[in-house]
Amino acid sequence: MLTTHKISADFYDDSFKLIAIHSNLEDYAMTYAINSNCGLYLKRMAKDLHLDENLSFSVFDWDDEMNDIYWTLISNKCVVEEVVPSDGFFGDEMTMKTNYLIGERKEVDYFLKVDAAEEPAFLQKVKSINKISKVITAYPIDTETLKSKRNLIF
Incomplete structure (x- = not known):
């Protein structure tokens, strides 16, 4: 007989605040801009966030021990190259598909x-991020409204 063990949702401390950022900057450039304008020291993590064997999202983090705050910058988009089978003259085609960490956003x-x-x-950092020239907008998000909230807990 197999025993199933479940960890209670109460066991996790998944309370965090979230800032949504709209920008066409590459992940390394966004990190540099945030570090420069907000006084953070985000660095690329050794491993990206993998939801699937093909889905990988870049992650930058910094543990501010002085203020006891942990910061994490996560890309919401992952572009994957897919092969589309074709019976045509030229054979299979390659297409680019965009996947999202938080699909509803x-x-x-x-x-x-x-x-x-x-x-x-927290609100001061939102203002600082909005002052970055290549940022279209940044704003706080209520995490309780997100269906894919578990993707941000790692």
């Missing part, structure tokens, strides 16, 4: 996840 390019930040400091 496809318009967002990056999420800045903030653990344990106080509200005034």
Whole structure:
């Protein structure tokens, strides 16, 4: 007989704040801009976030030990090259497909996840990010409304 073990949802501390960022900057350029304008020290993690063998999202993080805040910049988009079988003269075709970490927020390019930040400091970072010239807009998101919230807990 197999035993099933379940971990209670109460066991996880999944309370965090989230900033949605709209920008066409590459992930490394966005990280540099945020570090420069917001006084953060985000660095690329050794491993990207893998949801599937083909889906990989870039992740940059920084543990601000002085203020006891953990910052994580996560790309919301992953472009994958797919082979589309074809019976035509030229054979199979290659297409590009965009997948999203948070599917219900496809318009967002990056999420800045903030653990344990106080509200005034959090709102100040939103203002600082909006001052970056290549950022279209940045705003806080209520995490309770996200269906794919579990994708941001790692």
